[in-house]
Amino acid sequence: MKYGLQMFSVRDLTGKDLAMALSEVAEMGYHYIEFAGFFGHSAEDVKAMLDKNGLVCSGTHSDWHWACDNFEEAVAYHKTIGAKAFIIPGADLSTRAKLDDFIEKTNKLVPMFEAEGIELAYHNHSYEFLPTAEGFIMHDELQKRSKMKFEIDTFWVWNADLCPIETLEKLKGRVSVIHLKDGIKDGEGRSLGLGDAPVKAVREYCIKNNLTMIVESEGLKPTGLSEVRRCIEFLNLCDRAEGI
Secondary structure (H helix, E strand, O other), X not given: XXXXXXXXXXXXXXXXXXXXXXXXXHHHOOOEEEEOOOOOOOHHXXXXXXXXXXXXXXXXXXXXXXXXXXHHHHHHHHHHHOOOEEEEOOOOOOOHHHHHHXXXXXXXXXXXXXXXXXXXXXXXXOHHHOEOOOOOEHHHHHHHHOOOEEEEEXXXXXXXXXXXXXXXXXXXXXXXXXXXXXXXXXXXXXXXOOOOOOHHHHHHHHHHHOOEEEEOOOOXXXXXXXXXXXXXXXXXXXXXXXXX
8 A cells, every 4th residue: 555644744854854854754655745835945856855765746735825826836836846736734714704715716726726737625624514603614615615625634524523434425526635644532643543533444445445545643752753653554554454
């Protein structure tokens, strides 16, 4: 199996030495990389780091205002590093006015990105699945009114007392990549296999449905590299148990 890593998981290292962080996670066996910032590096330098380590950029977590304010620059950067997805890592959609503005602007961006071979997607936390003060559920509104795809963070769905697999089934056709993450119900992240989230069931669903799995571990205990090494070791054990 080929697994990816959201580089936020090793944020204690990426800002200091992105090249070293990429080298370390490649050595562990991660294949796909999802960036959470580039720390001043040019797209050409980032692509060189990826190529040196045999890594593939599956996408980035990037501020949607970048695409609104400088679409050509955002597209050029993503094309250079080989990213096929521009993923919005979250947004303030807490009022109807903010939600309406977000949907209007991103719906214009979707076909523009598609014309460049890039998918525009939204990454959830738990709050998008909970009622706002105005009484609507943000993710329901995005599902009905937005043209974007979704990157489902399965831990945050579970933390919102929803079933990740039922959510993925509901959104079939609009999800090509997920976050595989573990933790406990107060929202505290754990390395894969050390929390209560249904990680194994989600993994099995993704394998059957050909969804790209991006690992995210948020604990930094004692370091980000320690966290993500535990995660890939857990996944390797799962693979071996199934003869993969």
